[in-house]
Amino acid sequence: xxxxxxKIAILGLGYxxxxxxxxxxxKFQVLxxxxxxxxxxxxxxxxxNKINITYNQxxxxxxxxxxxxxxxxxxxxxxxxxxxxxxxxxxxxxxxxRGDVVIYESTVYPGLTEEVxxxxxxxxxxxxxxxxxxxxxxxxxISPGEKDDFTKIRKVISGSNSSxxxxxxxxxxxxxxxxxxxxxxxxxxxxxxIVENVQRDINISFMNEISIIFSKLNINTQEVxxxxxxxxxxxxxxxxxxxxxxxxxxxxxLAYKAKQKNYDPKVILSGRKINNSMGxxxxxIIMKKIQKKLKKKNINVGVYGLTFKENTNDIxxxxxxxxxxxxxxxxxxxxxxxxxxxxxxxxxxxxxxxxQKFTKLDVLVLAVxxxxxxxxxYSKLKKILNKNGLIFDIRGILKDKxxxxxxxxxSL
Amino acid sequence: xxxxxxKIAILGLGYxxxxxxxxxxxKFQVLxxxxxxxxxxxxxxxxxNKINITYNQxxxxxxxxxxxxxxxxxxxxxxxxxxxxxxxxxxxxxxxxRGDVVIYESTVYPGLTEEVxxxxxxxxxxxxxxxxxxxxxxxxxISPGEKDDFTKIRKVISGSNSSxxxxxxxxxxxxxxxxxxxxxxxxxxxxxxIVENVQRDINISFMNEISIIFSKLNINTQEVxxxxxxxxxxxxxxxxxxxxxxxxxxxxxLAYKAKQKNYDPKVILSGRKINNSMGxxxxxIIMKKIQKKLKKKNINVGVYGLTFKENTNDIxxxxxxxxxxxxxxxxxxxxxxxxxxxxxxxxxxxxxxxxQKFTKLDVLVLAVxxxxxxxxxYSKLKKILNKNGLIFDIRGILKDKxxxxxxxxxSL
Numbered sequence: 001x002x003x004x005x006x007k008i009a010i011l012g013l014g015y016x017x018x019x020x021x022x023x024x025x026x027k028f029q030v031l032x033x034x035x036x037x038x039x040x041x042x043x044x045x046x047x048x049n050k051i052n053i054t055y056n057q058x059x060x061x062x063x064x065x066x067x068x069x070x071x072x073x074x075x076x077x078x079x080x081x082x083x084x085x086x087x088x089x090x091x092x093x094x095x096x097x098r099g100d101v102v103i104y105e106s107t108v109y110p111g112l113t114e115e116v117x118x119x120x121x122x123x124x125x126x127x128x129x130x131x132x133x134x135x136x137x138x139x140x141x142i143s144p145g146e147k148d149d150f151t152k153i154r155k156v157i158s159g160s161n162s163s164x165x166x167x168x169x170x171x172x173x174x175x176x177x178x179x180x181x182x183x184x185x186x187x188x189x190x191x192x193x194i195v196e197n198v199q200r201d202i203n204i205s206f207m208n209e210i211s212i213i214f215s216k217l218n219i220n221t222q223e224v225x226x227x228x229x230x231x232x233x234x235x236x237x238x239x240x241x242x243x244x245x246x247x248x249x250x251x252x253x254l255a256y257k258a259k260q261k262n263y264d265p266k267v268i269l270s271g272r273k274i275n276n277s278m279g280x281x282x283x284x285i286i287m288k289k290i291q292k293k294l295k296k297k298n299i300n301v302g303v304y305g306l307t308f309k310e311n312t313n314d315i316x317x318x319x320x321x322x323x324x325x326x327x328x329x330x331x332x333x334x335x336x337x338x339x340x341x342x343x344x345x346x347x348x349x350x351x352x353x354x355x356q357k358f359t360k361l362d363v364l365v366l367a368v369x370x371x372x373x374x375x376x377x378y379s380k381l382k383k384i385l386n387k388n389g390l391i392f393d394i395r396g397i398l399k400d401k402x403x404x405x406x407x408x409x410x411s412l
Numbered sequence: 413x414x415x416x417x418x419k420i421a422i423l424g425l426g427y428x429x430x431x432x433x434x435x436x437x438x439k440f441q442v443l444x445x446x447x448x449x450x451x452x453x454x455x456x457x458x459x460x461n462k463i464n465i466t467y468n469q470x471x472x473x474x475x476x477x478x479x480x481x482x483x484x485x486x487x488x489x490x491x492x493x494x495x496x497x498x499x500x501x502x503x504x505x506x507x508x509x510r511g512d513v514v515i516y517e518s519t520v521y522p523g524l525t526e527e528v529x530x531x532x533x534x535x536x537x538x539x540x541x542x543x544x545x546x547x548x549x550x551x552x553x554i555s556p557g558e559k560d561d562f563t564k565i566r567k568v569i570s571g572s573n574s575s576x577x578x579x580x581x582x583x584x585x586x587x588x589x590x591x592x593x594x595x596x597x598x599x600x601x602x603x604x605x606i607v608e609n610v611q612r613d614i615n616i617s618f619m620n621e622i623s624i625i626f627s628k629l630n631i632n633t634q635e636v637x638x639x640x641x642x643x644x645x646x647x648x649x650x651x652x653x654x655x656x657x658x659x660x661x662x663x664x665x666l667a668y669k670a671k672q673k674n675y676d677p678k679v680i681l682s683g684r685k686i687n688n689s690m691g692x693x694x695x696x697i698i699m700k701k702i703q704k705k706l707k708k709k710n711i712n713v714g715v716y717g718l719t720f721k722e723n724t725n726d727i728x729x730x731x732x733x734x735x736x737x738x739x740x741x742x743x744x745x746x747x748x749x750x751x752x753x754x755x756x757x758x759x760x761x762x763x764x765x766x767x768q769k770f771t772k773l774d775v776l777v778l779a780v781x782x783x784x785x786x787x788x789x790y791s792k793l794k795k796i797l798n799k800n801g802l803i804f805d806i807r808g809i810l811k812d813k814x815x816x817x818x819x820x821x822x823s824l
Contacts, residue, residue, distance in 0.1 A: 111629060154643065179642075183635070206679050219522055224600050228605075234608050254622075257625070
């Protein structure tokens with residue numbers, strides 16, 4: 001594949017595909033493709049039609065490099081939902097030509113690209129793998145709200161043979177500023193990505209487990225962590241809610257593959273189990289405290305932050321909604337505020353009152369540590385909360401001592 | 413307590429107490445105490461009697477600051493063995509006077525100092541806690557073979573009331589160069605130490621779990637980790653054996669306390685379980701490969717490294733002996749070498765041939781990554797190993813490509 005003749009089609013225009021589309025568009029002819037017609041139309045409108053994107057699969061046939069950035073979620077039973085990945089792969093299969101290269105960026109279990117995608121790529125044509133067409137895997141490493149510019153993140157690449165590795169290296173070299181690492185195989189690249197995310201999940205699950213233990217021992221976990229982190233090799237994690245479409249999903253992909261090989265991954269799944277339960281755990285703690293401390297008839301609860309992670313507008317699998325489910329009782333009125341969300345975004349999902357002009361809250365649940373909330377001090381909270389109000393500062397972000405002195409304060 | 417009038421007795425002269433004894437001796441009158449008569453006599457001999465240490469408990473009565481640095485191991489059933497801690501505490505109880513301060517450095521579960529030690533301290537006297545005598549907890553953070561000079565490690569301290577905290581701060585300030593952190597309570601200081609070690613155990617257990625999974629998928633874990641660590645927030649851990657008297661013991665202390673409160677710590681214990689099994693797991697892999705690849709009658713296996721950790725001479729609970737147990741079969745002759753151990757140290761424990769002049773090994777097990785072994789290259793191994801020899805480089809330390817080309821190479 002001659003890099004100068006590359007015409008790139010990117011399938012899936014979400015938080016991974018869209019930035020990739022714009023970056024590659026600076027250097028190549030690029031088509032953005034997404035099956036979601038509404039998304040395409042609204043993007044076209046936003047960019048006044050000066051954007052080469054489509055929901056028409058027939059346009060794919062003019063391209064020779066295909067990059068797949070579709071979501072890889074899980075089913076309700078926690079097994080991999082490969083619907084979007086298979087669909088994108090079959091679309092490519094229909095237009096695949098001699099010499100083409102297909103690169104996957106979606107997070108998958110190790111082996112999936114070669115075991116699941118390659119057979120599908122061959123389905124609608126007579127091409128031979130690694131002679132007529134080639135495959136690569138390069139995991140996306142975008143960290144929403146934290147590291148949004150993917151060109152500044154080191155990129156792992158891999159390919160189905162060494163010339164494909166070299167080609168994919170050159171291709172990404174055109175846009176990645178932070179350096180590129182050639183993994184020794186596609187499986188290794190797939191495994192590296194999933195290990196990164198599962199490591200995070202497990203470390204947070206350990207923090208959640210000690211937080212549960214320490215609360216039973218009347219020990220403040222935040223104070224313990226403040227002491228522990230004075231050791232040179234202590235790793236800074238905090239108890240909290242783990243939601244979203246990566247950390248809370250990827251471990252199931254690895255577990256699925258391990259179980260296929262008759263191995264029960266106890267460490268991975270025990271971590272997942274505890275992280276999955278934390279929304280309900282926090283909700284029950286809030287409920288108990290409300291019942292014990294507030295003898296009023298109507299209780300106003302303000303939930304600050306609804307997203308799965310700070311400084312994003314992504315509410316997928318946010319565990320804040322588990323808290324809300326627990327609190328959703330007759331005598332409790334739940335108001336929510338998230339600086340990153342519009343009322344319309346929320347009202348579709350859950351019937352809560354979205355409002356930021358709170359004045360008479362009995363309970364404040366600081367669910368997500370958005371930057372805006374980090375600055376909250378006593379005088380700010382005094383305006384929002386009633387006297388003797390309860391504060392549930394899930395991530396322990398409030399530092400003003402006056403807050404803890406004047407309100408009933410709790411953190412994980 | 414006036415710092416100028418401090419006379420310090422240190423109970424327990426192991427890898428924690430002895431350095432503490434020497435350091436405090438530079439500034440204070442210090443007595444080192446250990447119930448092990450042989451240890452005292454051999455130390456006296458080594459220091460030509462110019463060392464104020466004793467096994468005579470009667471000498472303790474002239475001291476007013478007691479620092480307890482005895483081991484806190486576990487019983488075979490994995491519950492805390494507090495024998496040494498209780499014994500030391502009772503000895504102190506007999507000599508405790510008004511104004512005295514007792515400081516614990518041994519690793520314990522949160523609450524233990526106040527729940528177990530304080531009642532024992534009151535047992536042989538009529539003193540009242542926090543009026544007549546005071547207690548502190550300051551966890552040792554020595555990392556054998558890695559950070560041996562504890563004065564350069566930040567120290568966490570705590571005390572039973574604020575004046576005791578201030579006193580202990582001043583006391584340790586005399587010897588600690590790296591800074592001192594005042595924990596908010598004794599329980600918090602106890603918890604911080606155990607969390608540090610359990611975090612390490614869990615992270616290694618995750619590495620071991622993925623190593624087991626990846627071996628079933630024919631994926632090289634070391635290659636996966638090389639790719640994963642190119643991400644900015646990936647944490648560098650490796651699969652390996654976890655033994656010794658800290659990382660492999662402390663989690664059981666925390667689990668014990670959690671279970672007392674009816675909480676089953678699944679993340680902590682699943683990590684422990686897998687780490688506990690790794691010696692046997694590796695042993696079985698070696699055994700299988702030997703049976704498959706070596707058709708000889710007598711097989712010489714060289715085990716390099718026996719200690720629980722690199723660059724120490726500590727073999728307590730070293731999982732290398734689990735490997736040896738598995739290999740200890742009729743037709744296998746096991747030879748061992750450890751640059752940090754003398755023949756006498758080993759022969760008491762296990763009947764293996766300790767020798768470093770190996771020439772005709774069929775199998776080399778590189779069990780511990782001592783610095784000396786890191787330098788091994790192909791020409792070195794050629795002298796030790798037979799042609800077609802098997803190498804089990806448990807921690808994956810050998811970098812010379814020729815080794816992997818010329819021998820049957822395996823790593824976790």
